[in-house]
Amino acid sequence: MVFKKRLSYEFNGFHVPNVPRAPRSSRRRVLHKRTVEDGQICAIELLASLADKLLQESESSASSNASEGNDHSRFGKNVVKQERQYEDKPLKIESLDQGSCELSAFGSELIPESNGDLKEFQNAENHATLECIPVMKKSSFSDKVSSDLKTVIGGTAKIDGAFSNVGDSCDCKSENKGFDEEGQPKGLDARTLTMSNTYISKDSMEICVTFPESINSDRDVKLTPHRDFVRKASFSRLRNAIKLGSRDDDDKNFTRSNKFSNRFKASRPPTHIGDRRIRKLLTSKYWKVAPKLKDFEVSKADRGLKPLYCKRKAFYNNGKYQYDIFYKKKKKFCDWHSAVTSDGGVSNESVSNSPEKIMSGDKSNSAAMLHGANGVSSSFIGQQASHRSMDSHVKLSIESFRIPELFIEVPETATVGSLKRTIMEAVTALLGGGLRVGVLLQGKKVRDDSRTLSQSGISCKDNLGTLGFTLEPSAIQSPAPVCSVDPPPPLSHDAAENVTRSLATPPVDSGISEAVPEPPSLTNPENPTDGNQEPVSSDTDILTDPGLPESKALVLVPAMNGEALAVVPLNQKPKKSELAQRRTRRPFSVTEVEALVQAVEEVGTGRWRDVKLRAFENAEHRTYVDLKDKWKTLVHTARISSQQRRGEPVPQELLDRVLAAHAYWSQHQAKQQGKHQSGTLKLTETSDRNEAGAIQLLM
DNA sequence: GTTAGGG
DNA sequence: CCCTAAC
Numbered sequence: 248m249v250f251k252k253r254l255s256y257e258f259n260g261f262h263v264p265n266v267p268r269a270p271r272s273s274r275r276r277v278l279h280k281r282t283v284e285d286g287q288i289c290a291i292e293l294l295a296s297l298a299d300k301l302l303q304e305s306e307s308s309a310s311s312n313a314s315e316g317n318d319h320s321r322f323g324k325n326v327v328k329q330e331r332q333y334e335d336k337p338l339k340i341e342s343l344d345q346g347s348c349e350l351s352a353f354g355s356e357l358i359p360e361s362n363g364d365l366k367e368f369q370n371a372e373n374h375a376t377l378e379c380i381p382v383m384k385k386s387s388f389s390d391k392v393s394s395d396l397k398t399v400i401g402g403t404a405k406i407d408g409a410f411s412n413v414g415d416s417c418d419c420k421s422e423n424k425g426f427d428e429e430g431q432p433k434g435l436d437a438r439t440l441t442m443s444n445t446y447i448s449k450d451s452m453e454i455c456v457t458f459p460e461s462i463n464s465d466r467d468v469k470l471t472p473h474r475d476f477v478r479k480a481s482f483s484r485l486r487n488a489i490k491l492g493s494r495d496d497d498d499k500n501f502t503r504s505n506k507f508s509n510r511f512k513a514s515r516p517p518t519h520i521g522d523r524r525i526r527k528l529l530t531s532k533y534w535k536v537a538p539k540l541k542d543f544e545v546s547k548a549d550r551g552l553k554p555l556y557c558k559r560k561a562f563y564n565n566g567k568y569q570y571d572i573f574y575k576k577k578k579k580f581c582d583w584h585s586a587v588t589s590d591g592g593v594s595n596e597s598v599s600n601s602p603e604k605i606m607s608g609d610k611s612n613s614a615a616m617l618h619g620a621n622g623v624s625s626s627f628i629g630q631q632a633s634h635r636s637m638d639s640h641v642k643l644s645i646e647s648f649r650i651p652e653l654f655i656e657v658p659e660t661a662t663v664g665s666l667k668r669t670i671m672e673a674v675t676a677l678l679g680g681g682l683r684v685g686v687l688l689q690g691k692k693v694r695d696d697s698r699t700l701s702q703s704g705i706s707c708k709d710n711l712g713t714l715g716f717t718l719e720p721s722a723i724q725s726p727a728p729v730c731s732v733d734p735p736p737p738l739s740h741d742a743a744e745n746v747t748r749s750l751a752t753p754p755v756d757s758g759i760s761e762a763v764p765e766p767p768s769l770t771n772p773e774n775p776t777d778g779n780q781e782p783v784s785s786d787t788d789i790l791t792d793p794g795l796p797e798s799k800a801l802v803l804v805p806a807m808n809g810e811a812l813a814v815v816p817l818n819q820k821p822k823k824s825e826l827a828q829r830r831t832r833r834p835f836s837v838t839e840v841e842a843l844v845q846a847v848e849e850v851g852t853g854r855w856r857d858v859k860l861r862a863f864e865n866a867e868h869r870t871y872v873d874l875k876d877k878w879k880t881l882v883h884t885a886r887i888s889s890q891q892r893r894g895e896p897v898p899q900e901l902l903d904r905v906l907a908a909h910a911y912w913s914q915h916q917a918k919q920q921g922k923h924q925s926g927t928l929k930l931t932e933t934s935d936r937n938e939a940g941a942i943q944l945l946m
Numbered sequence: 947g948t949t950a951g952g953g
Numbered sequence: 954c955c956c957t958a959a960c
Contacts, residue, residue, distance in 0.1 A: 830954065856948060871948075876954070879951085949960075 833868055835877050840897050843874055843881070844904045851912040852878060881905045 846862035855871035863869040885902035
């Protein structure tokens with residue numbers, strides 16, 4: 248009885264509830280907004296000041312735009328969090344972000360300009376600062392730019408150096424804590440990753456892409472990270488994560504970790520038992536089967552709890568929940584495209600808080616789940632119109648790329664290393680087929696590859712806001728656009744939030760990408776955009792899902808203009824799509840049928856709670872609704888020919904009793920207390936189906 | 947929270 | 954079994 252009420256855990260407190268099973272009715276928890284911690288603020292300030300210094304050194308340029316500021320704050324916050332975490336907590340692998348590939352594309356246009364360098368530099372700086380990760384950016388796109396590039400690089404290098412120090416200090420700390428460090432060289436060299444045309448920061452997997460507006464959308468832009476590269480990235484990321492902790496709130500991570508560790512073992516993607524609605528959605532039209540993902544299923548974010556029918560029996564379901572978790576199977580979602588919502592709202596619907604979501608960013612999770620069904624990964628891209636693009640270059644930034652949620656089965660005895668490997672394999676398998684890039688403009692897929700960006704309208708500032716990209720495993724044909732960016736972006740702030748959510752880290756580090764910087768926490772909690780925020784109700788168990796829902800988050804990075812771009816989900820359809828698992832089927836045994844018949848004979852129909860108490864008091868998995876349903880089917884079964892019956896045959900004798908009791912109680916409305924004992928109905932047997940007769944006898 | 951039914 | 958409307 249008290250259970251349900253207790254269920255509203257507070258995630259803020261990171262309290263993990265131990266409820267065995269959740270009541271069906273959703274437990275919708277309200278997310279609590281995170282408050283920024285003082286410490287964080289300080290850290291931010293420090294970082295900010297540091298950044299300023301750097302900028303000044305390089306002859307600060309005044310040109311900072313709102314968007315940048317935004318990013319900065321985000322990153323800064325992120326950094327702070329990381330530091331904090333690393334200091335305060337023991338890091339757990341589980342807390343690592345799944346990682347997403349972060350892709351940033353910078354237009355080359357800036358470079359040539361006198362100011363361009365500076366700006367670029369700033370960008371770089373921001374990134375570095377934000378992530379506390381050295382980022383090397385280099386663009387070889389055009390030779391003419393090379394000189395400018397140098398400058399940029401230099402700037403970056405500086406930053407890197409500065410941060411490397413930080414990293415070192417971090418390392419020391421971590422070492423003290425007993426973390427293993429890889430013998431990575433320190434300094435820029437170690438952390439610099441250079442690629443031609445495409446640069447990915449080792450840690451963040453940031454990819455910079457530059458291209459002229461006139462390029463063909465398809466061929467010129469390359470977003471494919473190299474495998475090795477990926478590895479490296481993940482590696483370094485891991486390292487970072489270890490050192491600094493994941494960007495998520497400590498609490499979050501912590502909680503997640505706990506969940507994860509506790510539940511991960513299960514083989515099936517146990518996920519959440521969810522909200523009925525969610526289940527419904529899942530089972531029905533909303534999800535499609537992903538052809539390719541067999542090894543891992545996509546799970547849905549929703550961790551709804553099942554209802555406890557234990558009001559009277561208070562702990563009646565103990566342990567059941569767990570059972571469900573382990574044995575229930577997850578359905579795959581195919582609608583992931585719809586899922587990719589800016590706020591992830593798609594999936595959330597009314598379901599609210601799953602701790603997980605809260606932690607990681609609900610929206611993304613849910614979205615991820617949906618996507619996951621397909622196994623397609625999508626990414627949101629943030630792009631910005633190049634400011635003053637006199638040179639007609641389009642500047643785009645893809646902040647992150649996430650893979651769909653994966654379910655992985657790992658024995659409890661598995662090592663962390665094996666866990667990571669397993670995840671890596673799953674991810675690799677997912678992406679093994681290669682990625683296909685789709686371009687979305689105003690939610691529509693841009694198909695004509697030969698058209699220039701300007702011809703496609705992509706170069707227009709107005710349209711940039713509506714530009715989106717999709718990354719899908721090429722194996723999957725589903726052409727459907729995964730996500731799009733919403734044109735009318737509300738506030739940059741919102742955008743940031745969206746991004747954040749989408750980026751929310753999954754419990755496990757996929758090893759592929761790094762966590763994305765968190766958005767400003769202040770605003771996070773409330774998302775005006777949609778009600779999605781509410782995390783899906785989840786139990787603690789949720790963590791169980793090893794799944795890493797990854798959606799590819801597409802984030803728009805506000806460009807210089809500072810207008811914020813909001814990522815909007817293309818499809819609203821799965822508004823509520825939360826996944827719920829269907830309970831495992833448990834056919835009634837003859838014994839149970841017998842008990843049911845007996846009880847109904849005694850108590851009558853229409854008093855299922857009493858029946859339950861009388862005959863199934865200890866059968867946690869049999870709810871009174873189940874009993875009622877079973878009775879319904881029994882009556883039906885008794886009326887059909889034995890040839891038409893399926894499953895374990897029920898003795899005719901029992902079926903006869905069913906009919907008799909049914910007939911009897913239909914006449915009696917079953918309201919009167921069970922004065923009728925089995926004896927009473929026995930008489931019926933004689934008269935058999937003659938209802939009137941039975942009644943007469945009974946009376 | 948229970949019931950009663952439809953799905 | 955699920956989901957809901959009605960109580």
